Amino acid sequence: MTALAQRAAGKHIDAFRAVSGISGLEYCISGAHPYTFDVHNTLDTVCLLLGTIVAKTRFDDGPALALTFHAETAAFHPRGGRMHIDAQQVRLGFVAFRYSDEFKRSMTDWRADAAQSTGHRDNLGTEAIRHLVRYARLKTPSDAALPVDPWEMQCLASLAWIETTRQLETTKDYQRPTLSSVEFSRLEQYVEENLECAPSCTQIAAMLDLPVRVISDGVKARTGHSLYRFVVEKRLNAAARMLRTTDTPLCDVAVTCGFSSQQHMTTLFSERMGATPLRYRKNGS
Numbered sequence: 001m002t003a004l005a006q007r008a009a010g011k012h013i014d015a016f017r018a019v020s021g022i023s024g025l026e027y028c029i030s031g032a033h034p035y036t037f038d039v040h041n042t043l044d045t046v047c048l049l050l051g052t053i054v055a056k057t058r059f060d061d062g063p064a065l066a067l068t069f070h071a072e073t074a075a076f077h078p079r080g081g082r083m084h085i086d087a088q089q090v091r092l093g094f095v096a097f098r099y100s101d102e103f104k105r106s107m108t109d110w111r112a113d114a115a116q117s118t119g120h121r122d123n124l125g126t127e128a129i130r131h132l133v134r135y136a137r138l139k140t141p142s143d144a145a146l147p148v149d150p151w152e153m154q155c156l157a158s159l160a161w162i163e164t165t166r167q168l169e170t171t172k173d174y175q176r177p178t179l180s181s182v183e184f185s186r187l188e189q190y191v192e193e194n195l196e197c198a199p200s201c202t203q204i205a206a207m208l209d210l211p212v213r214v215i216s217d218g219v220k221a222r223t224g225h226s227l228y229r230f231v232v233e234k235r236l237n238a239a240a241r242m243l244r245t246t247d248t249p250l251c252d253v254a255v256t257c258g259f260s261s262q263q264h265m266t267t268l269f270s271e272r273m274g275a276t277p278l279r280y281r282k283n284g285s
Contacts, residue, residue: 011035016098019153024100027153029140030093037085043098046160047075048133050140051092058084059120060226062201062212069094072133073125074164080226081120095140097157107158119217124167132159179218183208187215191234195258201227231258236272239265243281250277 011033016026026043032051049069057067060082069075071091077083139152179187190207191199204227205212216227223230239257242248251262259265269277 016096019148019157020150022103022150022154024103024106025154025157026098027148027157028096028098029148030087030090030095032090032093034090035085035087035093037083037087039083041077041079041081041083041098043100044079044104045077045096045098046157046164047077047094047096048129048136048156048160049073049075049094050133050137051090053087053091053094054089055085055087057086058082059213060216060220060228062216067122070123070125072130073123074129074133074160074167075124076121076164076168078119080220080224082226083120092137095136095156097153097160099157099161103157104161107161119213119220121168124164126163126167128163129167132156132163136160179208179210179215179222183210184218184222187219188234191231192238195231195235195238196256198258199231232268233272235259235265236269239269239277240273240280243277244284253277 011031016028016039019025019027030037047069049071052071053069055067055069056064058064059077064084064086136156139149139156141148187204187208190204199207201212201215205215208215212227219225219227219230223233225233235257239253239259242253242256248256250265254262254265257265259268266276269275269280273280275283
């Protein structure tokens with residue numbers, strides 16, 4: 001077995017590859033070396049931990065925390081989520097799969113929706129998952145650059161999805177704490193009243209007396225947005241109101257609504273509204 005790596009994170013991993021001939025399935029193999037993994041999940045992702053990984057990890061808008069991914073477990077990362085993992089101690093690495101809805105439906109409909117509302121979940125361990133990881137060690141190359149067998153990868157990916165979602169469904173703490181309607185209303189009010197000072201995740205968490213993860217997951221479940229995007233949407237809506245109802249200069253609109261600069265506001269506003277702030281104001285809509 002490969003010795004535990006002790007040096008600082010090195011190789012940057014940012015891409016998944018399509019499994020040849022298999023529609024809607026992608027994979028990523030880390031190898032047994034320190035790495036940095038920075039990715040926005042466009043699809044639901046399951047990761048099989050071939051060995052223990054100790055990393056500085058940040059999910060979505062949460063703080064960077066020390067996290068140990070234990071060997072012979074699985075992790076689930078939902079589409080729409082972000083991950084930044086600075087892995088400093090790596091034993092054997094991981095193999096991860098991303099699944100399109102089409103691929104999930106080809107397995108079983110009820111499992112395709114099983115993890116729809118969950119957030120990031122790590123260290124999911126059952127005897128079935130442990131056996132699956134041991135099998136994955138034999139069937140995936142240690143060098144990510146080497147070719148893989150498409151049929152083996154399809155079988156492994158299918159089993160990884162089934163066993164991981166089964167664990168999500170049966171884990172006792174699957175029903176995670178979430179935001180109540182009252183707490184969500186307090187969150188909305190707090191963000192709207194403090195747009196100019198750009199409240200941080202930790203400030204929001206302190207105000208609600210809840211963990212950042214609970215708030216992030218609650219906002220995601222209610223709005224479909226990450227906590228960061230939720231705040232951005234509030235800023236954009238406030239900017240749109242000011243542009244419609246006042247003659248405030250654009251630079252002052254940007255400051256009042258919490259944007260770092262007028263250019264920052266213009267970029268996000270154009271993406272969201274399909275028009276620059278100036279054109280939006282001139283058109284009156």
